[in-house]
Amino acid sequence: MVTIKIVNVVSFFLGFSILLLFTVLLFLVAGLDPLTSIHLLFYYGFGSPNYLIEALLRSVPLLLISLGLMFTFIAGVWNIGAEGQFCIGAIVAASIALYTAWMPFPIPLILATIGGGLGGALYALVPAYLRAVRNINEVLTSLMLNYIAIYFVSYLILGPLRNPTTNFAETPPIPETAIAPRILSGYRLNYLSILAFTLIPITLIVLSKTGFGMSIRFMGQNPIAADFIAIDRKRLILRTMFISGFLAGLAAAHEVLGVVHAVRQGISSSYGYISIGIAYFGGLHPIGIFLVSLLAAGIINGTRLICFFLGIPIGLSDILFGALPIFVFISNRVVERLIVNRLIYGRGVQ
Amino acid sequence: MKSSLHTPLFIEMRGITKIYLNRIPALIDVDFDVKPCEVHCVVGENGAGKSTLMKILAGVLKPTKGEVLVNGKHVAFSSPTDAQRYGIGMVHQLFNLVENLTVVDNVLLLLPLSLREKLWINRRRFAIDFKQFSERIGLPMDPFAKVGSLSAGLKQRLEILRLLYLGFRVLIFDEPTSMLTPIEAEELYRFVRNAKSSGISIIWVTHRLNEVNSICDRVTVLRKGKVVKHLAEEDMQRGIELAELAYYMVGENGLEHLHKVGHRDSKLQSNKPILRIENAVIKDEHNGIKIKNINLELYRGEILGIAGVSGNGQKELVEGLLGYRPLEKGKITFDGVDVTFMGVSERLKMGIAYIPAERLERGVAEDLSIVENMYTYWINAIDSFRKQHLLKKKLLYNTAVNLIKEYDIRTADPNFPVKTLSGGNIQKLILARIFQNPYIKVVIAEEPTAGLDVKTTRFVHRKIIEASRQGVSFIVFSSELDELLNLSDRLAVMYDGRITRIYDCVDTININELSRYMMGLDG
Numbered sequence: 001m002v003t004i005k006i007v008n009v010v011s012f013f014l015g016f017s018i019l020l021l022f023t024v025l026l027f028l029v030a031g032l033d034p035l036t037s038i039h040l041l042f043y044y045g046f047g048s049p050n051y052l053i054e055a056l057l058r059s060v061p062l063l064l065i066s067l068g069l070m071f072t073f074i075a076g077v078w079n080i081g082a083e084g085q086f087c088i089g090a091i092v093a094a095s096i097a098l099y100t101a102w103m104p105f106p107i108p109l110i111l112a113t114i115g116g117g118l119g120g121a122l123y124a125l126v127p128a129y130l131r132a133v134r135n136i137n138e139v140l141t142s143l144m145l146n147y148i149a150i151y152f153v154s155y156l157i158l159g160p161l162r163n164p165t166t167n168f169a170e171t172p173p174i175p176e177t178a179i180a181p182r183i184l185s186g187y188r189l190n191y192l193s194i195l196a197f198t199l200i201p202i203t204l205i206v207l208s209k210t211g212f213g214m215s216i217r218f219m220g221q222n223p224i225a226a227d228f229i230a231i232d233r234k235r236l237i238l239r240t241m242f243i244s245g246f247l248a249g250l251a252a253a254h255e256v257l258g259v260v261h262a263v264r265q266g267i268s269s270s271y272g273y274i275s276i277g278i279a280y281f282g283g284l285h286p287i288g289i290f291l292v293s294l295l296a297a298g299i300i301n302g303t304r305l306i307c308f309f310l311g312i313p314i315g316l317s318d319i320l321f322g323a324l325p326i327f328v329f330i331s332n333r334v335v336e337r338l339i340v341n342r343l344i345y346g347r348g349v350q
Numbered sequence: 351m352k353s354s355l356h357t358p359l360f361i362e363m364r365g366i367t368k369i370y371l372n373r374i375p376a377l378i379d380v381d382f383d384v385k386p387c388e389v390h391c392v393v394g395e396n397g398a399g400k401s402t403l404m405k406i407l408a409g410v411l412k413p414t415k416g417e418v419l420v421n422g423k424h425v426a427f428s429s430p431t432d433a434q435r436y437g438i439g440m441v442h443q444l445f446n447l448v449e450n451l452t453v454v455d456n457v458l459l460l461l462p463l464s465l466r467e468k469l470w471i472n473r474r475r476f477a478i479d480f481k482q483f484s485e486r487i488g489l490p491m492d493p494f495a496k497v498g499s500l501s502a503g504l505k506q507r508l509e510i511l512r513l514l515y516l517g518f519r520v521l522i523f524d525e526p527t528s529m530l531t532p533i534e535a536e537e538l539y540r541f542v543r544n545a546k547s548s549g550i551s552i553i554w555v556t557h558r559l560n561e562v563n564s565i566c567d568r569v570t571v572l573r574k575g576k577v578v579k580h581l582a583e584e585d586m587q588r589g590i591e592l593a594e595l596a597y598y599m600v601g602e603n604g605l606e607h608l609h610k611v612g613h614r615d616s617k618l619q620s621n622k623p624i625l626r627i628e629n630a631v632i633k634d635e636h637n638g639i640k641i642k643n644i645n646l647e648l649y650r651g652e653i654l655g656i657a658g659v660s661g662n663g664q665k666e667l668v669e670g671l672l673g674y675r676p677l678e679k680g681k682i683t684f685d686g687v688d689v690t691f692m693g694v695s696e697r698l699k700m701g702i703a704y705i706p707a708e709r710l711e712r713g714v715a716e717d718l719s720i721v722e723n724m725y726t727y728w729i730n731a732i733d734s735f736r737k738q739h740l741l742k743k744k745l746l747y748n749t750a751v752n753l754i755k756e757y758d759i760r761t762a763d764p765n766f767p768v769k770t771l772s773g774g775n776i777q778k779l780i781l782a783r784i785f786q787n788p789y790i791k792v793v794i795a796e797e798p799t800a801g802l803d804v805k806t807t808r809f810v811h812r813k814i815i816e817a818s819r820q821g822v823s824f825i826v827f828s829s830e831l832d833e834l835l836n837l838s839d840r841l842a843v844m845y846d847g848r849i850t851r852i853y854d855c856v857d858t859i860n861i862n863e864l865s866r867y868m869m870g871l872d873g
Contacts, residue, residue: 209740211729218726221715227674228712230698230731 007335008283012292015281015331022323030312037306044305045298052298053187057259059290059297060196061086061251065275066282066289067203068247071240074207074284076220079241081127081142082248083272084149085120089249091153092119093256094171094263095161097178108178113192113253120249121242123149128241132234138241146272157263170264180258190258196250197290204286216240248272270318277324280332296321359420359437359519359551360386361407366416368402368575376402377413377575384520389542389552391562394572394599395660395829400555403572404522407553408440409433437519441526445505449498454480456497457512484511487548489541503534510541514550521545522553527561539565557599557659559592559869571598596865599659622686623647624823625671625702625792630680632663632670639678640666642847648792653814653824655838655856657831658868663847664827668796671825672704673697685791698731700791703784707796707827709773713780716769720761721750723768724783731787753782758809774806781813793817795826799833811837835859845870 023041024034046052065082072079093116100108127141154169163172180190207213216236219226226233251271256263278296282289303317361384368377377399384390394400405411407418409427418425420436427433430440447456454477463471477493484491489507497505506526513521527535542552542565554566562569567586571579579598581590625648632641640663648654658664669675671682673694682690689697698704706712714723725746729735751764757778761771768776777798784790798814799807814837818824828834834841835856843851843864851867853859 205740209743211736211738211741214722214726214741215730217722218715218718221717222711225712225715227694228672228698228704228706229727230695231726232693232695232730 008285008288011331011335012281012283012288014335015327016295018327018331019320019324022327023320026316026319030316032310032312037310040306040309041299041302043302045302050187051301053184053189054301055294055298057187057189057193057297058301059293060193060254061271062275062278062293062296063290064196064199064247064251064254065271066279066293067199067286068244069275069279070203070282070284070286070289071207071216072244073279074220075216075236075240076223077128077131077237077240078139079124079127079142079244080139080276081124081145081272082244082275083268083270084142084146085123085245085248086252086268086272087146087149087153088123089116089120089245089252090256090263090267091156091161091171092116092249093253094174097174097257098161098172101175101177103177105177108175109180109257112174112178112257113180113250116253116256117246117249120252121246124241124245124248125238128238131241132237150268153263153267154265157265161263163262168264170262172262174257174261178257179261180254188259190254192254192258196254199247200286200290207286212236212239270321274321274324277321277328280325280328360384360422361438361520361551362419362422363403363407364417364419366403366406366413366418368399368406368411369414375575377406380416380572380575380577382407382570382577384551384553386551387546387549388567389546389554389565391566391569392553392555392572393557393559393562393569393595395557398572398599399575400572401524402575404440404524404553404555407433408438408522410440434516434518437517438522439513439516439518439520440522440524441506441509441513442524445502445509447497447505447508450496452494452496453491453500453508454493456508457515460512460516480511480515483515487511487514487541488544489537501534503530503537506530506534506538519549520551520553522555524555525557526554527556527558557661559595559599560871562595563590563592569595571595573599592869592871593862593866596659596869597861624650624685625825626683627671628681628683630667630670630682631678632666632675633678634666640847641670644680644847644849646842646849648823648825650791650823651818651821652839653818653826653837655834655841656825656827656844657834657841657864658844660829662844664796664844666847667844668704668794668827671794672702695730699733701789703731703787703790703793705777705780705784705793705795705798707800709776709780714768714776717767719765719767720754720759720771720779721747721764723779724750724753724786727783728787732789749786753786757782774802777802777806777810781810785813785817790817790822792823792825795824797828797830798826799828799830807833831861831864843867 020038023038027034027037044051046055065086069079069082093112096115097108097112100111123145124142126145127138130136130141131138157169157171161171163170165172180192182188182190183194207217215226215231218229219231219233219236223233252268255267260267274296275293278292279289282292299320300317303320304314306312307314307316363380363382366377366380366382367375369375380399380403382392382403392400392403402411406413409430409432412428418427425432425436433439448459451459454473457480458471458473458476481491481493489511491504491507491511495504497508500508510521526538530538539561542554545552546567554561556562567583569579569581569586569590570577571581579595627644627646630641630644631639634640644667646654656664656667666675670677673689673692673696677690680690681688684697684700684702687700689700704712710716715726718726728746729741735741753759754761754764759771759775759778759782761775768779771779784793793814795814799810802810811833814824814826824837826834826837838856841853841856841859842849843853845868850870853864
């Protein structure tokens with residue numbers, strides 16, 4: 001419905017303005033001139049073709065993970081484990097790439113990409129199974145599994161998969177046969193990034209045109225009633241978590257095969273956590289999520305550069321994204337209370 | 351603490367109305383009073399408003415309208431603590447105790463002591479004091495027993511003792527015997543009869559009528575949020591006919607001018623039943639056996655009414671039939687297939703449908719639109735939709751919009767969320783989406799017209815009868831006797847987890863006899 005979409009946009013801009021205000025506050029606290037700093041922040045984020053393409057590149061993992069999280073959140077399944085699913089996806093993709101290097105070019109790339117996705121998906125099925133069959137809270141299990149994944153990857157890159165030539169805590173470099181080729185020389189954007197962007201219309205169709213999409217929406221709104229209109233909840237929990245994990249793994253494959261070309265300590269850069277806020281800020285809608293992840297990517301890039309140039313702590317973007325879910329929550333609530341209930345339905349519901 | 355023994359309370363509630371958020375009034379202009387030293391029974395079915403009235407008296411809920419007077423003075427309770435200050439306390443159905451602590455500690459927890467007193471309290475002396483107190487009252491209790499190890503009866507006893515020890519003058523018992531064994535219940539009755547002499551008033555809320563005669567001084571009967579009958583002391587001394595009371599509880603009007611809108615020529619028994627439940631035993635969530643061996647058969651195109659005071663296992667039977675609650679024993683066959691171990695969604699996909707009493711909780715997703723609430727059911731329950739990968743949204747949408755017109759669902763826009771609809775319109779939505787499913791064979795309807803106005807009620811009845819003529823079978827659970835007598839082809843009576851009687855022909859039912867079966871006084 002048109003009005004509902006307008007409401008989403010209003011809610012987005014409200015949240016965005018709160019975010020800006022908060023940023024201004026942070027700059028003031030850091031003793032900087034807020035207007036110049038914000039100008040610089042956005043300049044380094046999106047100000048030139050080079051910066052814009054870098055922002056697009058960084059938006060890919062955020063986009064993929066939050067598209068996956070979108071499904072689980074719509075279904076009322078709280079997957080907090082994208083971080084862990086990302087790590088497992090990364091290490092699986094890297095291992096496949098390393099061990100299939102002898103095959104001709106596109107095969108290792110394809111295998112590693114799919115393998116990365118499946119790695120994340122299988123890892124997500126652990127909390128999904130516990131939730132669906134044993135009714136164990138998925139927030140706790142998925143969150144705790146993150147640490148297992150992070151330390152397991154640490155173990156691998158410090159031990160069996162350590163790069164023998166440099167002896168750094170990283171895997172050997174990904175062989176040529178598994179590297180995703182770049183689209184334009186000189187820019188890091190690659191063909192796996194394109195794949196990610198094609199997922200925007202696909203997820204949109206899945207959400208609005210399939211029985212799966214509509215059923216998860218209903219289940220998320222009223223899980224008990226879902227039982228009584230023949231929705232098979234267990235299956236939907238498993239499916240949404242599978243998709244979510246798969247996309248997180250795919251995001252990892254993009255980073256490993258397309259950008260970093262190895263698995264290093266801290267490869268996920270907290271993408272799994274940041275994406276929770278992005279999925280909500282994007283209104284749990286693929287296009288909104290795309291815009292927000294691009295915005296977030298620009299802000300991440302921008303803050304890193306201005307932190308470097310202005311000599312302020314690099315944690316700035318972490319603070320911003322840590323606070324993002326709160327702003328989203330506030331703006332959604334305000335818009336719902338003030339606009340939707342009052343003006344559109346013409347009554348104060350509850 | 352035990353001071354106020356000599357200040358009996360006289361409580362009056364005038365014109366109490368309570369409307370919950372779902373906009374269905376729970377109480378309408380109810381007058382109620384409690385005299386000092388009496389046992390006042392409040393009877394009525396589940397959902398009649400008994401609990402709401404008691405919660406208002408205990409300060410848990412605020413009335414929408416009306417006033418509460420204590421000893422002639424206006425009071426406004428805004429929390430249970432306020433009511434407690436006047437000595438009004440509730441003995442809860444589910445106990446308010448800390449299981450890991452001892453009896454004494456549970457009493458100490460509630461004592462309004464200062465920090466100093468808390469630190470220096472002599473638990474041993476207190477325990478002896480409490481033990482003597484409990485013996486004096488006539489409910490002896492070991493002060494050092496662990497609460498977790500006590501039986502339900504003793505836990506309840508502790509709750510009572512605790513309130514008395516704190517000086518409470520008015521005790522509200524909400525369905526007090528539902529968790530007790532017969533012996534424990536007998537002890538409780540004895541206590542209640544004695545308590546009056548020590549200046550305590552008791553409000554006894556129940557739907558078990560045989561308790562009424564043995565302990566009550568006065569009786570108030572609630573039905574659908576209204577006081578339908580009040581029996582004063584004189585009436586009680588004259589002795590009351592329980593069947594008469596039952597009659598007030600479940601409905602009195604329209605019995606003379608009964609006319610059946612039904613349709614059946616009793617040929618159906620010859621077919622094979624479409625749904626059959628054999629020797630079913632079902633537990634409730636507290637692990638008590640709620641359904642005790644039920645056998646039922648439902649034939650094609652028939653409407654089977656289930657009469658009974660609610661709380662006698664209807665909810666458990668519905669959930670058992672749907673697969674939402676497992677059967678401890680027994681077997682359910684649907685359309686020739688054993689469905690005993692199938693889940694809810696599998697059974698619904700086979701052609702069982704459900705009209706829930708709790709519409710908002712079980713029927714709809716309030717924040718989704720009206721059309722979405724309709725077609726999400728179709729795409730899950732109907733095979734041909736589930737097998738499509740991409741749905742024909744336009745078709746679904748148009749079907750839904752046509753149904754909104756046909757069923758006269760009042761809304762400004764089919765895309766508005768369901769929470770903007772009234773209760774009656776939500777019920778129409780649920781019916782509309784079910785009857786649009788061509789594969790429906792059996793409908794399990796719980797209170798299909800509760801909270802609806804006369805016009806909508808008639809509409810719902812007409813739709814049910816139309817569908818049954820086309821071969822859909824119905825099991826209708828209702829607390830409205832009139833409704834059941836109007837709709838049903840056959841009528842089964844449920845009491846205490848059993849089917850106590852099945853009437854094969856509704857027209858010849860003797861209402862008096864029926865209500866006796868409903869109260870478990872016969873058979």
